[in-house]
Amino acid sequence: MRIFAERLSARHPAAKADAPPALAEASFTIEPGEQVAIIGASGAGKTTLLHALACALPPAAGTVTLDGVAPWQLPRAELQRLRGQLFLAPQVPPLPPRQRVVTAVLAGRLPALGFWKSVASLFYPYDIPAAHHALTAFDLAEKIFERVDRLSGGERQRVGLARALLAPASLWLVDEPLSALDPRRAELAITTLTGQARERGVTLVTTLHQVDVALTRYQRIIGLANGKLTFDLPAKDVTREMLERLYAEHPEELGGPAPELIDPVPAKQPAVMHCR
Ligand SMILES: Nc1ncnc2c1ncn2[C@@H]1O[C@H](COP(=O)(O)OP(=O)(O)OP(=O)(O)O)[C@@H](O)[C@H]1O
Ligand SMILES: [Mg+2]
Numbered sequence: 001m002r003i004f005a006e007r008l009s010a011r012h013p014a015a016k017a018d019a020p021p022a023l024a025e026a027s028f029t030i031e032p033g034e035q036v037a038i039i040g041a042s043g044a045g046k047t048t049l050l051h052a053l054a055c056a057l058p059p060a061a062g063t064v065t066l067d068g069v070a071p072w073q074l075p076r077a078e079l080q081r082l083r084g085q086l087f088l089a090p091q092v093p094p095l096p097p098r099q100r101v102v103t104a105v106l107a108g109r110l111p112a113l114g115f116w117k118s119v120a121s122l123f124y125p126y127d128i129p130a131a132h133h134a135l136t137a138f139d140l141a142e143k144i145f146e147r148v149d150r151l152s153g154g155e156r157q158r159v160g161l162a163r164a165l166l167a168p169a170s171l172w173l174v175d176e177p178l179s180a181l182d183p184r185r186a187e188l189a190i191t192t193l194t195g196q197a198r199e200r201g202v203t204l205v206t207t208l209h210q211v212d213v214a215l216t217r218y219q220r221i222i223g224l225a226n227g228k229l230t231f232d233l234p235a236k237d238v239t240r241e242m243l244e245r246l247y248a249e250h251p252e253e254l255g256g257p258a259p260e261l262i263d264p265v266p267a268k269q270p271a272v273m274h275c276r
Pocket of ligand 1: 012014015016019022040041042043044045046047048049
């Protein structure tokens with residue numbers, strides 16, 4: 001899916017109608033199949049931007065079009081149909097507590113099902129192998145019949161991500177997918193998301209706090225600060241100075257230098273072994 005935004009402004013999803021926009025006058029184009037990471041300090045407007053692209057928020061000003069279509073000019077039924085082609089993964093997925101994992105994952109496919117099949121799927125998981133396959137990709141297959149409210153935060157986050165693999169979507173909008181994951185699961189999750197999006201030709205827009213992951217796993221980086229787009233560049237052209245400016249008010253969120261800027265780590269001395 002192709003995204004075109006011109007001077008797009010939007011208010012935070014929870015903000016009052018008269019609040020100042022959390023995203024101001026952002027202009028960019030994202031081509032079908034592109035993979036873009038959005039970085040910036042907490043409060044920069046990343047989630048607001050993602051929700052605006054997901055047609056969950058009408059623009060406060062400016063325009064956004066998806067494959068040339070202006071969503072907010074569509075009749076309600078067509079807007080719903082368009083939303084069915086988008087997959088938004090919130091940082092904390094809203095999962096009904098008593099639902100089984102298998103049902104929660106298969107819910108990703110609901111936009112592609114007719115009404116009766118959707119209702120039936122709430123009672124009977126109609127494609128257990130597909131759910132198992134999606135969960136395996138996020139190392140969670142063993143929890144397939146567990147209740148969602150018995151999962152850890154990181155497991156719930158991975159259920160939310162596994163849904164993407166079932167969704168009939170051509171645009172994935174993923175909000176901080178790694179925030180509750182340990183390093184091994186984070187590596188697996190980002191490899192699965194970027195690999196699967198590439199294989200399917202899906203456009204992938206991901207917000208990330210992990211600048212090193214953004215720079216090494218995405219071709220293009222959009223930097224946001226105080227609701228403003230401060231740069232939009234190929235990852236290889238993002239410099240340490242740009243990152244320091246982007247996080248100037250919150251340097252603690254930037255962490256260490258980006259991997260390709262780090263001096264090679266000296267080889268460790270061999271560990272001394274004591275044999276008894
Ligand atoms: N509940 C709210 N009501 C009104 N305004 C809000 C609310 N929550 C956030 N905002 C405003 O929206 C701005 C952008 O918030 P947003 O959640 O989009 O940022 P973010 O970059 O996703 O931050 P984080 O990295 O912490 O998730 C905030 O700086 C704040 O000014
Ligand atoms: Mg956010």
